[in-house]
Amino acid sequence: MKITATVFYSFQICPREAWFYYHHISSDSDHEYLALGRLVHETSYQRYRKEIFVDQLLKIDLFRGELVAEVKKSSRHIEAARLQLAYYLYYLKHEKGLEFEGILLFPKERKTERVKLTPELESKIESLLNTMRPILAADKPPPVRRTKYCKSCSFRDFCWSDEET
Numbered sequence: 001m002k003i004t005a006t007v008f009y010s011f012q013i014c015p016r017e018a019w020f021y022y023h024h025i026s027s028d029s030d031h032e033y034l035a036l037g038r039l040v041h042e043t044s045y046q047r048y049r050k051e052i053f054v055d056q057l058l059k060i061d062l063f064r065g066e067l068v069a070e071v072k073k074s075s076r077h078i079e080a081a082r083l084q085l086a087y088y089l090y091y092l093k094h095e096k097g098l099e100f101e102g103i104l105l106f107p108k109e110r111k112t113e114r115v116k117l118t119p120e121l122e123s124k125i126e127s128l129l130n131t132m133r134p135i136l137a138a139d140k141p142p143p144v145r146r147t148k149y150c151k152s153c154s155f156r157d158f159c160w161s162d163e164e165t
């Protein structure tokens with residue numbers, strides 16, 4: 001079962017959203033938040049970053065050749081971002097035999113944070129993967145559950161078509 005970085009990240013915010021991505025159900029690609037995220041990602045730290053694809057699952061940025069980097073438009077979902085980056089490090093270690101440290105980059109906030117794959121973090125990633133697998137493999141998505149993230153979610157019209165978010 002191949003879990004992409006996008007699915008992994010989304011699951012930390014909303015399992016239903018992750019299920020959509022896992023089953024290749026796209027939201028509106030022109031959604032303002034996604035567009036902003038892409039813009040920040042494409043224009044930040046260009047001199048220092050090199051994009052690398054791994055097994056068609058992960059698209060990682062190698063920052064200054066030594067750190068696996070993840071660029072985010074804001075630190076709003078910082079815990080999900082930490083776990084996503086830890087998932088990159090975990091995958092590279094266990095599937096490729098490559099050990100890296102990571103860095104989160106928040107260019108709009110001029111903020112960075114280093115992430116190290118500690119044994120505790122590795123256990124957490126394994127536990128999360130075990131939780132995610134049956135939910136993602138299910139025939140139906142998890143039920144709609146209103147959270148503070150629904151308002152800025154690209155699936156909001158789909159989930160809440162009859163209501164205001």
Ligand code: SF4
Binds near residue numbers: 156
């Ligand atoms: S709108 Fe809310 S419930 Fe629906 S996928 Fe997005 S975050 Fe999840």
